[in-house]
Amino acid sequence: FVSSQVEILDWETKKQLCFLDKVEPSATIREIRLMFHKLYPRWYPARQSIKLDPKGKSLRDEEILQHLPVGTTATLYFKDLGPQIGWTTVFLIEYTGPLFIYFLFYFRITFVYGLDERFTSSPHPVVNLACICHSFHYIKRLIETVFVHRFSRGTMPLRNIVKNCLYYWGFAAWLAYYINHPLYTPPSYGKKQINFAVIMFLLCEAGNFSIHVALSDLRRNGSKTRKIPYPTKNPFTWLFFFVSCPNYTYEVGTWISFTIMTQCVPVGLFTLLCFIQMTIWAKDKHCTYLREFKDYPSHRMPIIPFLL
Numbered sequence: 001f002v003s004s005q006v007e008i009l010d011w012e013t014k015k016q017l018c019f020l021d022k023v024e025p026s027a028t029i030r031e032i033r034l035m036f037h038k039l040y041p042r043w044y045p046a047r048q049s050i051k052l053d054p055k056g057k058s059l060r061d062e063e064i065l066q067h068l069p070v071g072t073t074a075t076l077y078f079k080d081l082g083p084q085i086g087w088t089t090v091f092l093i094e095y096t097g098p099l100f101i102y103f104l105f106y107f108r109i110t111f112v113y114g115l116d117e118r119f120t121s122s123p124h125p126v127v128n129l130a131c132i133c134h135s136f137h138y139i140k141r142l143i144e145t146v147f148v149h150r151f152s153r154g155t156m157p158l159r160n161i162v163k164n165c166l167y168y169w170g171f172a173a174w175l176a177y178y179i180n181h182p183l184y185t186p187p188s189y190g191k192k193q194i195n196f197a198v199i200m201f202l203l204c205e206a207g208n209f210s211i212h213v214a215l216s217d218l219r220r221n222g223s224k225t226r227k228i229p230y231p232t233k234n235p236f237t238w239l240f241f242f243v244s245c246p247n248y249t250y251e252v253g254t255w256i257s258f259t260i261m262t263q264c265v266p267v268g269l270f271t272l273l274c275f276i277q278m279t280i281w282a283k284d285k286h287c288t289y290l291r292e293f294k295d296y297p298s299h300r301m302p303i304i305p306f307l308l
Contacts, residue, residue, distance in 0.1 A: 004072055006175050007274055008036060011054040011077040023074075025066035036078070046155040049079040063226075084155035085223060087131045091145040098172030099138040105176035106131045113182060124186045125285060126194050130179050130262050134172075137254065150210050150219040173272050178266050187263040197261035204253035210236035211247040228293050242305035244289055245282040249303050252278055279303050 004027075006020040018039050023032070033045040034115040052068065054077045065074060106127075122128070130154055175272055178184065187193040214237045218227045231240040239246035255271040282302035290297050 004070075004074060006032060006035075006065070006074045006076060008050075008076050008078050011049075011051065011079040014054075017078055025064075026093075027065045028061060029063045029065075030061035032065070033061070043078075043080060044084075046084040047081050049081050051077045051079065053077065081157055083158040085157055085158045085161055087151040088149075090112050090156055090164065091149070092142065092163060093161060094168045095138045095141045095145065095170040097165060099135060099142075101169055101172045102131065102134050102176040105173070105180040108180065108182075112177075113212055122180065122182075122184065124184065126261065127180060127184065127197065129194065130258070132136065133198070133258060133261065134176075135275040137205065137258075140209060144212050146207065148209075148216050150216050164177070171266075174266050175262075175264065175270060178264050179262050187261070193263070194261055197257045199252060200257035201261065204250045204257060207239065208247055208250035208254065210234050211239070211250060214240075215247070226292055228289065228296060239305075240300075242300060243282075244286040244300050244302050245278075248278040248282045252303070279308065 004022050004023045004025050008017050008020070009015060010017055018036060020032070020035055029050055030045065033048050033050060036048060036050075037043060037045055051058055052070070058079075059068075059076075068074065093298070187197075189209045214232055214234070215229055217232075218229060219225075229240055236250075237246070239249060243249055252271070252275050255267070255274050259267045259271050279302065286300070286302040
């Protein structure tokens with residue numbers, strides 16, 4: 001193959017930013033990003049969006065120049081994504097906050113409720129159980145972030161971390177305030193309701209963890225190639241027979257069980273918002289699977305078997 005030339009333009013102004021000569025046709029977009037980075041050090045690869053069309057989608061790192069619909073001189077468009085932060089760091093920040101914020105309310109720190117020493121502990125065992133379950137959920141997430149998750153994209157815009165933290169940290173404080181309040185009343189059906197919710201909670205947590213492990217196994221050895229996830233010998237992964245994103249199904253189930261356990265309105269509202277957001281994510285991922293894989297199982301739904 002004859003060496004190619006690559007022209008990179010600003011996606012908004014269409015002004016030429018650089019002209020790369022003698023680029024191998026087998027060069028990947030990642031390699032082109034690195035070449036561009038040498039000319040513009042402030043725009044490191046994770047901060048770059050390289051496109052074929054100014055309004056199109058970003059090209060993936062592994063895409064090869066000669067396989068793109070371009071001539072000998074390829075015209076690409078650059079967009080600055082802004083300062084980036086690694087996904088592992090993002091999750092660690094997002095999940096550590098709720099873990100410690102919840103304890104401020106659970107231990108009835110004086111400035112939180114402003115009450116005397118009589119209210120430093122709750123008379124209801126379910127309050128202790130709720131703290132254990134809430135803590136377990138976020139500790140599990142932290143462990144998964146470090147040891148299980150494999151991210152297809154290494155970073156996200158730094159500006160999003162504030163929004164994400166406000167969501168996770170704010171809701172953790174809101175839930176904890178009501179569950180640990182001195183005037184909190186336990187569930188209407190007592191131990192039966194609580195025990196049912198705890199069993200449901202543990203099953204959903206086990207299912208969620210199993211799905212994350214199964215998805216992680218699809219990307220062993222650092223591979224970023226997308227594959228269709230299928231059920232394994234683990235029964236918790238059999239939900240893949242019916243939905244594309246069972247990790248979200250189990251996550252919603254976790255919060256539904258926590259709502260039943262605590263019988264607390266703010267927890268129910270948080271669960272509803274989680275369901276709406278995760279349904280959006282699941283539908284988007286489901287559409288991506290259908291678009292990328294012609295043999296994708298047609299009977300699968302995004303998040304709820306046979307319904308949604």
